[in-house]
Amino acid sequence: MIPLVYDQVNNWGKDDEFFLELLKKLNVKKIADLGCGTGRLTIHFAKIGYGITAIDPNEEAIKYAKKKEFPGEVTWIVGDSSNLEANAFDAVIMTANVAQVFLTEESWQSVISDVYQALKPGGHLIFDTRNPLAKVWEQWEKDRTPDLAMNQVNGEQLEIWTEYEGFAEDVFTFYETVKNASTGEVVIHEKMQLKFRSQEEIYKSLKEAGFSLTQVFGDWEFKQATSETKSFIFHSVK
Numbered sequence: 001m002i003p004l005v006y007d008q009v010n011n012w013g014k015d016d017e018f019f020l021e022l023l024k025k026l027n028v029k030k031i032a033d034l035g036c037g038t039g040r041l042t043i044h045f046a047k048i049g050y051g052i053t054a055i056d057p058n059e060e061a062i063k064y065a066k067k068k069e070f071p072g073e074v075t076w077i078v079g080d081s082s083n084l085e086a087n088a089f090d091a092v093i094m095t096a097n098v099a100q101v102f103l104t105e106e107s108w109q110s111v112i113s114d115v116y117q118a119l120k121p122g123g124h125l126i127f128d129t130r131n132p133l134a135k136v137w138e139q140w141e142k143d144r145t146p147d148l149a150m151n152q153v154n155g156e157q158l159e160i161w162t163e164y165e166g167f168a169e170d171v172f173t174f175y176e177t178v179k180n181a182s183t184g185e186v187v188i189h190e191k192m193q194l195k196f197r198s199q200e201e202i203y204k205s206l207k208e209a210g211f212s213l214t215q216v217f218g219d220w221e222f223k224q225a226t227s228e229t230k231s232f233i234f235h236s237v238k
């Protein structure tokens, strides 16, 4: 995640609408947004009036989030799932594939155990993750054109180039380079890795953490996921 350009290349979409709609249906009050990034979606939850705690280890992303103006209140925390208060939330959400940043089984299992502790009995864990069977990285690798953005600090035009290393042991590795569009100077270069877990693996890990009920929706429709859906949206209950 590159906070400088993140909001400019991640537009509001039907995934965001889906999270808002599902939370509305569940009638929750207190939410934790784990891996909130720049608060792109968090501030919409705050506008609705949820009591919201937003956590991310990326200090710069939280700095961008805090600069945003919006009605409502958010408790911003630079940290991770270990900072979640116990038995405190009606729902914990991880949006925009946060679940895929946990590369090892230990780190993933520890996150969902922390989330389990943080939820009140009957509380909801909701997150999305990409289906490895859809092999979306094959589409990504065809894209050889840069995304365009503007440096919010000094107004310069930027290009965001992506180089793909490839898919190995369920992890897709790529590099993002942000360059000044007129001089070619490299502003940021970052390695990114995403873990792709199967529906069955995730289901098993949620059960191991103690979650009782898990529904899996596919592709931002309130329909059950199939092996063909590009994204899974997991909804588990403590």
Ligand SMILES: C[S@@+](CC[C@H](N)C(=O)[O-])C[C@H]1O[C@@H](n2cnc3c(N)ncnc32)[C@H](O)[C@@H]1O
Binding pocket: 001, 010, 034, 035, 036, 037, 038, 039, 040, 041, 055, 056, 057, 058, 061, 079, 080, 081, 094, 095, 096, 097, 098, 101
């Ligand atoms: C693709 S961004 C999603 C941001 C936000 N949820 C959204 O909807 O725009 C993934 C986020 O996961 C965060 N992240 C990385 N490691 C994490 C960890 N150990 N615990 C929580 N979040 C983490 C990154 O800093 C980044 O902000």
